[in-house]
Amino acid sequence: MPSSPSGFRAGSGRLCLDFIRTLRHRGTGSAAEELPDPMALAAWVSRFGPWESVPPDAADGRDAEARELREAIHALIAAARGPAGVGPSADAPRELVNRVAALPVPAPRLDGSGRPSWHAEDPVQAVLALIARDAVDLVGGPALDRVRECAGADCQALFLDTSRPGTRRWCSMNTCGNRAKKQVLRDRASTGGRGADPG
Structure with a gap:
C-alpha cells in the first residue's frame, strides 16, 4: 500500500536525509518501504519538491531509480561518516550521486503578476537532482560532522543535529x-x- 504524503517524515534538517528516511526502520526486522511504487514517489515529490502537486503518472517507471539513488546516498553518507571516509569502496554510490546531481534542477520563473513558480521538463528527475546535490553538499561540507543516528533502537534514522551543544x-x-x-x-x-x- 503506498504511503500518503502525510505519512512521510520530515524534519531531519536536510532534504537528502528526509529522502533516505523513506526506508523506515532501516536495518531492523521491521524495515518498511515507503516508496514501493510510482504513486508513492509522486506523493513524496509533491510534498518535498517546490510544486504543490505532481501528477502520479509523472513518476511512472521512476520508483526503482529513486530507491537506487536513496541507497547510494545512504551508502555515501555512511562511508563519509566512517573512519576511512569516502574511498574506493564508495566509488559506485559516489558516481551515481554525482551523475544524478548533474541533471537539471527546477528552474524559477515569474508569472505575469510577478509571482514566482518553478518549472522542470521532468519534475521527478529534477527533484532527484536536488536531492543528489544536497547529498553532495552534505558529504563534502562541514555539516557532515553534525549528522547523527537516532538513538531509538527501532529507528536509527539520520538527522542533522543543529542544537548548540551538538548532543541531540x-x-x-x-x-x-x-x-x-x-x-x-x-x-x-x-x-x-x-x-x-x-x-
Whole structure:
C-alpha cells in the first residue's frame, strides 16, 4: 500500500536525509518501504519538491531509480561518516550521486503578476537532482560532522543535529525521544527505583 504524503517524515534538517528516511526502520526486522511504487514517489515529490502537486503518472517507471539513488546516498553518507571516509569502496554510490546531481534542477520563473513558480521538463528527475546535490553538499561540507543516528533502537534514522551543544540524541523528541522517556518512567515504576535518564 503506498504511503500518503502525510505519512512521510520530515524534519531531519536536510532534504537528502528526509529522502533516505523513506526506508523506515532501516536495518531492523521491521524495515518498511515507503516508496514501493510510482504513486508513492509522486506523493513524496509533491510534498518535498517546490510544486504543490505532481501528477502520479509523472513518476511512472521512476520508483526503482529513486530507491537506487536513496541507497547510494545512504551508502555515501555512511562511508563519509566512517573512519576511512569516502574511498574506493564508495566509488559506485559516489558516481551515481554525482551523475544524478548533474541533471537539471527546477528552474524559477515569474508569472505575469510577478509571482514566482518553478518549472522542470521532468519534475521527478529534477527533484532527484536536488536531492543528489544536497547529498553532495552534505558529504563534502562541514555539516557532515553534525549528522547523527537516532538513538531509538527501532529507528536509527539520520538527522542533522543543529542544537548548540551538538548532543541531540533523537530524530524527534515527539516520537523517539518521547517513547524513550515513557519507557524510563515505566521501568522506574516497575522496579521502584530510578532508571537511566534518556536525555
